[in-house]
Amino acid sequence: MALLSSPLKEQVEDLMDLSNQEYDKGDYIKSIKLLEEAWTKLPQPKVIYDDSYHIVKYIIETYLFINDAKHAKEWSNIMFICDLERADSGEREFLVGKVAYELENLDDAKEFFFIADKKSEGRCFEDEDTKYLKFFKS
Template sequence: MYILKSPVKEEFESLLDKSNEQFNNGNHHDSILLLEEAWDLIPEPKGIYSEESYHLVKDIIATYFIINDFKKAKEWTDKIFLTGFARIDSGEKEFISGKVAFELGELEIAKEFFNIANNKSEGRCFGSPKSTKYLKFFKS
């Protein structure tokens, strides 16, 4: 497993701290800008830095969900597949991509992603109470 090295690691963590502060103050756009800046610090191929790359993109997408900017979230779901190469594949990337597709009204794509996520996770991807509407859609 690869980890970020100094001084990149310190700069990366500083940006995450600043992003968290902005997020906690309700400045979601500023939080995202800082996260995107942190993304640019991760060397290529970004996916070998499994924990940093995956969690960063997941946080960016989640914040875009909060501000209901699903088009920007979609841009990042394309990138989530370039992250977390060493992570156990439990369908989480597909589930996130399915949620974004659903919110954009791309229902056939959403259903495909949910099907993959459901198979990989053996149904666990729909376990959160926040996932109820996606499960209802998937089962319809």
């Protein structure tokens, strides 16, 4: 895992904190914009930094929250190459499966959920909308 140098790390963390504040206020678009700004601050190759995973995850989750799966999809491929040293419990596949489900790409969603279910030993469905588990079990 590559770590950001001190002033840059603080800038990225500040942008992520501001994004959280905007999210809490209900300004989801501004929250996403701040996350995208944090993404642009990461040096190349961006995906080697642990922050890359969190930034992309939060962007996707926020787009899904506002029912914009199309834009979430634009970030979902990046999810699979961010912070590859991170423990793999199926979180990536589950999140991308949710995007596929919302876009009605049901074969892809089932495949991603299957992988996530195996990696997480079923835990990936905990604390999630039950529609995903119902779909997976169907």
